[in-house]
Amino acid sequence: MQIARETLLRSYRAMRTIRMFEERLHVEFATGEIPGFVHLYCGEEASAVGVCANLTDNDTIASTHRGHGHCIAKGVEVGGMMAEIYGRSTGVCRGKGGSMHIADLTCGMLGANGIVGGGPPLICGAALSHKTLGDGGVAVAFYGDGASNEGTTLESLNLAMVWQLPAVFVVEDNGYGEATSSSYACAGTQQARAAGFGMPYLECDGSDYFAVHQAAGEAIAHARAGKGPVMLHVHLTRWYGHFEGDAMTYRAPDEVPKARSEHDCLKMFRERVTQAALLDASVLDEIDAAVADEIEAAVMKAKDDPLPQAPDLLADVYVRY
Amino acid sequence: MSRKSFRQAINEALRQEMRRDPTVVLMGEDVAGGRGGSAGVTDAWGGVLGVTKGLLEEFGDTRVLDTPITEASYIGAAAGAAVTGLRPVAELMFVDFVGSCLDQIMNQAAKFRYMFGGKARTPLVIRAMYGAGFNAAAQHSQALYPLFTHIPGLKVVVPSSAYEAKGLLISAIRDDDPVIFLENKVMYDDEDEVPDEAYTIPLGEANLTREGDDVTIVAFGRMVGLANQAADRLEKKGISCTVIDPRTTSPLDRETILECVADTGRLVIVDESSPRCNMATDIAALVAEEAFDTLRAPIRRVVPPHTPVPFATVLETLYLPSVEKIEAAVTATMNHRVVEKV
Numbered sequence: 001m002q003i004a005r006e007t008l009l010r011s012y013r014a015m016r017t018i019r020m021f022e023e024r025l026h027v028e029f030a031t032g033e034i035p036g037f038v039h040l041y042c043g044e045e046a047s048a049v050g051v052c053a054n055l056t057d058n059d060t061i062a063s064t065h066r067g068h069g070h071c072i073a074k075g076v077e078v079g080g081m082m083a084e085i086y087g088r089s090t091g092v093c094r095g096k097g098g099s100m101h102i103a104d105l106t107c108g109m110l111g112a113n114g115i116v117g118g119g120p121p122l123i124c125g126a127a128l129s130h131k132t133l134g135d136g137g138v139a140v141a142f143y144g145d146g147a148s149n150e151g152t153t154l155e156s157l158n159l160a161m162v163w164q165l166p167a168v169f170v171v172e173d174n175g176y177g178e179a180t181s182s183s184y185a186c187a188g189t190q191q192a193r194a195a196g197f198g199m200p201y202l203e204c205d206g207s208d209y210f211a212v213h214q215a216a217g218e219a220i221a222h223a224r225a226g227k228g229p230v231m232l233h234v235h236l237t238r239w240y241g242h243f244e245g246d247a248m249t250y251r252a253p254d255e256v257p258k259a260r261s262e263h264d265c266l267k268m269f270r271e272r273v274t275q276a277a278l279l280d281a282s283v284l285d286e287i288d289a290a291v292a293d294e295i296e297a298a299v300m301k302a303k304d305d306p307l308p309q310a311p312d313l314l315a316d317v318y319v320r321y
Numbered sequence: 322m323s324r325k326s327f328r329q330a331i332n333e334a335l336r337q338e339m340r341r342d343p344t345v346v347l348m349g350e351d352v353a354g355g356r357g358g359s360a361g362v363t364d365a366w367g368g369v370l371g372v373t374k375g376l377l378e379e380f381g382d383t384r385v386l387d388t389p390i391t392e393a394s395y396i397g398a399a400a401g402a403a404v405t406g407l408r409p410v411a412e413l414m415f416v417d418f419v420g421s422c423l424d425q426i427m428n429q430a431a432k433f434r435y436m437f438g439g440k441a442r443t444p445l446v447i448r449a450m451y452g453a454g455f456n457a458a459a460q461h462s463q464a465l466y467p468l469f470t471h472i473p474g475l476k477v478v479v480p481s482s483a484y485e486a487k488g489l490l491i492s493a494i495r496d497d498d499p500v501i502f503l504e505n506k507v508m509y510d511d512e513d514e515v516p517d518e519a520y521t522i523p524l525g526e527a528n529l530t531r532e533g534d535d536v537t538i539v540a541f542g543r544m545v546g547l548a549n550q551a552a553d554r555l556e557k558k559g560i561s562c563t564v565i566d567p568r569t570t571s572p573l574d575r576e577t578i579l580e581c582v583a584d585t586g587r588l589v590i591v592d593e594s595s596p597r598c599n600m601a602t603d604i605a606a607l608v609a610e611e612a613f614d615t616l617r618a619p620i621r622r623v624v625p626p627h628t629p630v631p632f633a634t635v636l637e638t639l640y641l642p643s644v645e646k647i648e649a650a651v652t653a654t655m656n657h658r659v660v661e662k663v
Contacts, residue, residue: 060405094438101436105404111437115428121397122429128398129405132346132383139401152424155394162389316439317473319497321525321572 003053003213008279011053011209013287015045015266017078018069020295022240025068025085028299029244035087038099041069043207043239046265047172048073050212051140051232054220060108060126060139062119064172065100066238067112070142075107082298088305095308096316108137116177117150119143120169124156127165127229138223140168145186146177148193157197160229167229168219169199172206174238179250194231206236207263210272237263325515327508328372330483331448334490335373335410337519339380342408345494348386348395349412349448353377356387369414370450370509392418396447397425403445403499404433410494415461416449416503419468430499431474445499446490450506452543452593453641457506459629462637464594466541469501470570470603476500476524477571481545483513488522489568496524505543525572529581533561536651537581539604540564540591544642548591551647560655570600578604579612586617587654591642596624618657621650 003011022040029038041048044066052061052073063070071081076092084091085099092104103111110126113119123141130137147153148171160167171190175182194201200222204215212234219230237259241248248256273279325333339345352373355365363382367374377385388395392413399411413419419426426447433441453462469477476498480486486504493500530549533556540548545566552562563581567574582588588608590601601622608620623642631637 062401092438093436093440096438097436103433103437103441105437105440110401110404111433113429115424118397118424118429121394121425122401122404124394125398125401125403125407125409126405128346128386129402129407132402133344133406139405152393152397155389155391156397158389159391159394159398163386317435318476319434319442321476321498 003210005278007053008273009283009287011049012269012279012284013291014049014073015209015269016288016291017294018045018048018072019266020291021068021072021078021082024295024299026240026244033303034085036098038085038244039066039242040240040244041066043259044172044174044236045069046209046212046269047170047206047234047236048142050209051170051216053213054217055108055138055140057107058135058137060110060123060130060137062110062123062126062141063112064119064142064144064147065112065114065116066144067100067102071102071104071109071112074109076102076104076109078294079298079301082302083305086302086305087307088302089308089312090305094312096312117143117147117152120147120153120156123167124159124163124165127160127167128163130166136224138166138168138220140170140220142170142172144177145171145173145175145182148190149186154193157193157199157229157231161197161199164228166223166226168216168223169229169231170216171231171233172236173233174236176238176242178242179246190231190233200230201233202230203233203235206234207265207268209265209269322514322516324512325483327483327486327504327511328370330487330513330515331372331490331504332374332376333515334487334494334519336376336379338491338494339376339384341519344406344408345410346384346386346402346407347373347376347410347412348388348399350388350390350414352412353382353385353387368412370506372509373412392422393425396422397429399445399447400425400430400443400499403430403443404441408444408494410446410448413447413449416451416465417460417463419449419465426475426499427472431472434498435474442497443499444497446493446502447499448502448504451503452505452507453630453637454507456632456634456637458632462630464542466501466503466570467594467599467603470600471598474499475571476569478502478524478569479542480504480568481542481566483511483515485522485528485566485568487515488520489524491519492521492524495521500524503542508543522568524569525574527565527567527574527577529577530564530566531562533563533585535560535562535585536587536589536654537563537565537578537585538589538591538647538651539578540566541570541600542593544591544593547642547644548647550644551651554644554648555651560651562651575607578607582608582612583615586615588616589621589623589647589650589654591623591647593625593642596622596627599624618654621654623647623650
């Protein structure tokens, strides 16, 4: 499938933004200046971006605790995200959500989610809204191999089929649920699970943007056409620990270095588009430089931005009370 | 205006709101019932106790959605639909089943607005029946409104009559926050004068079902009726009671409770829920903190024992608050004599 130049440029920029956002957080978190928990998406960029390149603001996604990549891919503003992670009042959630609850309903981002398996039921609801309102939208649940074992996820696969919802279930299989491998914790296969519900199934290499874009495009087109939900199984490698501070003693020493050298989605993208003369290397270099500036500015601003004030504690529990 | 049952009043509220607002959808287990069965019937039940009967016929299966018996997915779906443009009314059947979907209520729907910095609206109603008195035993009889009251972000409605149920449910559906609407299963056939037209009763404004000078009784849901019966009996003995129906446990009309206690100086709270950390303890704390000096006797709580709800009628009757127990508590508070400290 031919991908428009504009889409390629936007996708590369989004992947580079995620990479630099997360690599910078890795550095900044170690200084102790960032409160709470942070879960990094490095190495998985092509999944969020390859899927979201097939979506518009009218479509909805739900994310996970590892949500920064999905947010950026869906168009949440990077400065507001950084400020949120720093707990500032200028954050997208005014400093009241933090890394695990970044959401922006105006661009169809239904939230990162601190609860494993929290997203799939919500996505059934968002898909029901799209179907009932007849707005042509599709709802996409991103969830990990760990969440694929949650009852909420399995119930949602069933409900989406029963209601024939315009939904796509993207299993981001990075090989580990926290510190436990999916080879230990997931019985059977994702494919057999989809088949168990009579749901169409696709899988792809999550380090290959083009493979994800192609498979997600098919899945989303199927759902958008009113043919019901699809499961998309994306194979990935997580470059950092479950959370920042995880020493990853459960992984062989060569696992991550191998992934970084052989399955770096950004390197693979660059090679592909330059060899096929789709984009010039110089254009990609310019994007890299612009993103580096953007991340630097976002961090500097977040560190200087105002903290929430005492009245914010009591605000926005209810619309009216 | 005509006499309608609690069941009919709720059905009428749902029907009128679905007519008024096309984004109102119903979902739940057997809210229509019969789908795919060998009889080919698609509105077999209208909910296990017939509360939603007839709505499928008028609104069709795109707005009256039968679900599989999977509470986590459809309550979560209701939350997800609520933040994306619909105004769902999800039926949880027995509130006891919240054990299967508490995350979707507690961690998702209740917290969206706060976690997202005030940018979400979650106009969701979850209807469920509660309460003992039906020999439904431990897993189908609980009065779990304190559980929901404990969770910031939720509103909790406990209607005490058919009239109250209709007006409060219409308010709940029109409300932009998630509302837990709890119907006492023993009351579905209770009749009341209920206006035919749609009307609202504000959430968070208590109703005084009677006013008296001696004792304030605060009661919830079905207990309001029992409190009024007890007050009738006490009146004949020369004891006059104020009976407060707070209507909602969250928000709670603290001002009305405090004003009435200031007038009477005595307080009895009737609460069908388990006695630890329930509405009775909550209100007792409120009054102890804010109105200590107005009290002329210790606060009395008429509550069940700290046990699961038993099955056998004799035990269930012992378990529940009753007119006699309320009467005894009021009499005890009237008989209390303050001993002056020397």
